[in-house]
Amino acid sequence: MAKQVQLDLPIVLPTVPDAEDACVDRLTSSLHEQDGVSTAHVSTATNGAPDRLCIHYDPDAISLPQIRRRARSLGTELTDQYGHLSWTVDGISHPRRARTLARRLRQIEGVVEAGASAAEQIRVEYDRSSTSEDEICAALRSMNVRPRGDRLEAQGLAEEAGNGQREAGHDHDHGGIFGEKTELIFALTAGVCVALGVGLSFANGVPGWIPWGLYIGAYAFSGYYTVREAVDTLRAGEFEVDFLMIVAAGGAAVLGKWLEGAFLLFLFSLGHSLEHYAMRRARRAIESLADLAPDTALVRRNETEQEVSVDDLTVGDVVIVKPNERVPADGVVLKGESAVNQAPVTGESVPVDKTPVEAPPAVQDLATLDAAHRVYAGTINGSGVLEVRVTKRADETTISRVVQLVTEAEAEKSPTERFTDRFERVFVPAVLGLVGLLLFAWVPLDEPFADSFYRAMAVLVAASPCALAIATPSAVLSALARAGQGGVLVKGGGPLEHLGRLGAVAFDKTGTLTTGKPRVTDVRPCPGVREETLLRTAVAAEQLSDHPLAEAVVQYGEDHLGARPPEDATEMEGITGRGVRAFVGGVPVHVGKQALFDEIGGPPPPDTLREEAEALEADGRTTMIVRRGGTYLGVMGLADTPRPEATNVVGRLRRTGIRRMVVLSGDNQRVVDAVAEQLGLDEARGDLLPTDKVDAVRTLRQNEDVAMVGDGVNDAPAMANATVGIAMGAAGSDAALETADVALMADDLSQLPFAVGLSRQTRRVITQNLWIALGMVAVLVPATIAGLPIGPAVVLHEGSTLLVVGNALRLLRYDS
Structure with a gap:
């Protein structure tokens, strides 16, 4: 049974007289229905203390940030008793390394949850009364992990914590003496040692200790990172693939087969370094989003124009955007007209005409402002000159929020990833048990112990689940990167996989299927x-x-x-x-x-x-x-007329495999029927109150996975109760970005089939990768037991690992 975590959280229930209020029931019932939550209830406190929300949940199935989002979508704010850290770090190069770090972090007293990803993201939920950010940072340093100076701050972090972070970010080592290329250079050096050793072993007059010394050098260069990972894994109390490889290479050395051991470690380290290159390529596709905004801006202050860093812009500044330049900040157009290419942020293929606003609205009214008057950092101005009043600081712009949420999502594990983690926790000890038995094969087979030992080491190589470990993370990371490039924000592997399993989609009518302007x-x-x-x-x-x-x-x-x-x-x-x-x-x-x-x-x-x-x-x-x-x-x-693209979207969704599409609306039933008939939807439900929409979504979800598509605010309760909540027009809307599992940045329904199609393709790639990984193990284990040498086993083993990575990278080029 999965380990359950219990949280007793003080809560604030705005405008709610007591814990018996109906909105509290909606909160607890909604949380209880989330996958991974076994119990959610409110305990009434005494002596004037606040009521406490008690949640029992499986941290492998649902994270605290997801619980926080669900609660906030229902108007509830969780206390700051529990801190939330989200860091970009140096020192994580592989999913196995990430898992080891997460386990080590969870062993710290006061840490409730910890997640890490090969995208070099660390997420930690901790009890402020038991530990602190400084203690967690010190623990990371002890594991050779350094938070970067440009940490993405998340919910409610104190300013002084940020100052400490910036200081910590100056001394990271970028992975080694050659930076991020260190591992690859070490692997290639080991390969050179192996090749020279083999060549010199056939040369006349060369002492035998020279090839042997070169093999030792190959052990040292290729085994450096492998040993480091193995030690960290053992300190966390578990076995990983790196440990199996060290044992196999050590066994080969014991038998005097230095060449095979050196060849094993060389190919293993080379495969690792190439995997890391592939993962960095996917990661950079996401990081490139952060580079969209320019570094400087032309701002008018005191009747003069001056160029300043975008970090120095303040709300209310007026910036001048010249033709073909990138917009430096989110804002409203005060003067000038131009067509702005918003594709980098929203994915829209056609430039959007921008015109001046008659009277600049107050900050709290920005969400209601017409899109023709709003611009976003990172978008590209057309042929006109625009004067824009800044409405958000550089670290609060839409593009920075997207980058933050995507990088945080990289640390969220998908259901398949959690399954493979559990599988590996059972599989690796089972492999060690099988190897232990094979060490005694000389007894019944009447063969030399050295032969049995060699066979056991070959099986150890064959059964190492390297490809299995990388199969899902590489696909998820590539898909998240591709979605971000297409103007779709997907909050982690969970929503990504759920999106690919949808059988039904429920749409809000006004503003979603229709233009929203009656x-x-x-x-x-x-x-x-x-x-x-x-x-x-x-x-x-x-x-x-x-x-x-x-x-x-x-x-x-x-x-x-x-x-x-x-x-x-x-x-x-x-x-x-x-x-x-x-x-x-x-x-x-x-x-x-x-x-x-x-x-x-x-x-x-x-x-x-x-x-x-x-x-x-x-x-x-x-x-x-x-x-x-x-x-x-x-x-x-x-x-309210249907969107021009709505009919085409419905047809594309059916082609992706969506079987049932429903419109849910508070509008008159006959009006809703007319829209449904015009667009070819399967069912129309009108005259619905917000609570009725929740009930309708819950009913649909009893039969199949369902997505609720809305604006992220009015439909938040229904979205929270769907398998996947999808918000449209999320650019510039913090509420939509916060509440949705999937956010379509543009106010364009045609992005939905792209998101669903990408998710379905991701599921296919993950399935293919799992078959490749497990199939290779199923073939190689019997083959090595039957006598296949270590050399061919290593080649096939590492080949399968590179194959699944290459297969995953295809998602970066996905086009619906």
Whole structure:
């Protein structure tokens, strides 16, 4: 049974009177349904202490950051009692090394979770009352791992911690005396020693100790990193492949077969160094995102223009972006017009026209600003000159957030990776047991002990799961890099694999399948009521609301009422999923769908008005009935047109293997039906409140894996309850980046088939790699038992490892 971790976390529940509130039930039930969480409940504290959220979970299946995201998506903030460190480091070159470091870190008292990846990322969750960042950093140094000076800070790290980090970052060794090429140079040097030793062994008059000395040199150069890894593994209390190779090479030396032992270590170290090169190539594809933003910016200060470092830009600065230059910071356009290439950040293939904003909004209103007025760091300006007001510091821009989240995601293990880790923990000791038995094969076979010993060492080489260890991480890292290049942020191997297993996709309607900009198409007053009266009353009530439908009504009123402004309204109240109520001239006014008037007091709508509304709804309109006091004034029809790319996206998703597609909306059922029919969706569910969407997603999930596609804010609860939550238009939206498992950076639905297709291809590559890795072991073990020498076994063994790495790197070139 997997080891369970129990956390008792003080929690803050905004606007919640006590732990019995319904939102607490939603929180705990949502957490309980997450894979890896066995129990989640709130314990009511006494003596004025805060209530505590108690979670029992398997850290191999779900991480604390994922739990934190789920809780935040439901409006809950976890305490800062538990610190979160996310570091870019030097000194991790392989997944096996990463696993060893993670185990060592988990042995530190107070460390709740620790993850490491061959992408040179360290993630640590720790109890601040039991340990500190300095102690964790010291432990890393003892393992020859150095945090870099440009550490990506995560949730709630103190400034003084960052200062200590920068100091620690100055003394890293970049992997050795030749930097990151040290291991490859050592491996090639060992190869030269082996080749010279073999050549000199056939030369006349050369003393025998010279080839032997060269083989010793090969042992030293090729065994340096292998021994270091083996020692770290043993200190963590486990066996890894490096240890098996050291034992095999040592065994060959004991038998006097120095050439075979040197050849074994040479090929093993060469294979390792080439694997590391491949992993660095995938990693650099991600790191290249961080290089998109320029180093300097032309800023106007004190009526003069000066060039400054982007790190020195502050919110409110005005930067000047000349033609064909990269935008230095996130901001809003104050002056100038141009077409900006946003592909580096959002993946959009067509440049986006940018125009000045009439009045720069407050920081808290930036999320509602039209995309035509916003620019992002790292995007490329077209032919015009833009003046941009900076809205985010360099370390808070969209591109920096993407790089941070992707690099953190690299430390999150996928389900397959966790399976192979568990398999190796059983397999390696089993191999050692088999080798131990083979050491006594001379008894029944009546052969020299040296022959049995040699056979055992050959089996040790053949059974080493090198290819298995690299099969999944290399594919996941390559896929994450490719997704980032395509404007899709995937938060780790887990969401990546889940995305590839989807059987159903649930879409929010407004803003996801449709443009999200409804417009008034019909104004139908009741008999005896003037159209102007109906419109003025509706606009008066809706002008206090920020709902998209209300904005459409107000815009229509501005276009058609002219100089006759609506009356002033007071005490506007939104009725969730139904409409609004306000007082106009002291008289209550209700504007909303028919269901609103079935729930409130007063006379019901006349039959003629109901028939009018139903006819509009049958045509795919969203209807808004208007009643002032007890008098019905009429009905208005609004339409939100489907996105131009939506129909094509549905077809592409079906071709990738998605069997069922559903639209979930709070809009009228007939309107939702019309959209579903137009786009070719399988099912339409309308008139849903946010809690109804959660229930619908949970029902879908009972039968198959389901993704919920929304805007990352309003649909956050439903996204949190789906197998995979997918947010659209995440560029510039911290909320969407935080809540979603997968974020489509552009407000473009066509990125979804690319993400699903990449995930499915990744699963195929992982499956192929596992078959190659396990198949080679299945072939080589019997072959070596039957007498296959160590030399050919090493060649085939290392060849399979390089094959799976090369197969994984194909994902960097994936194109849907």
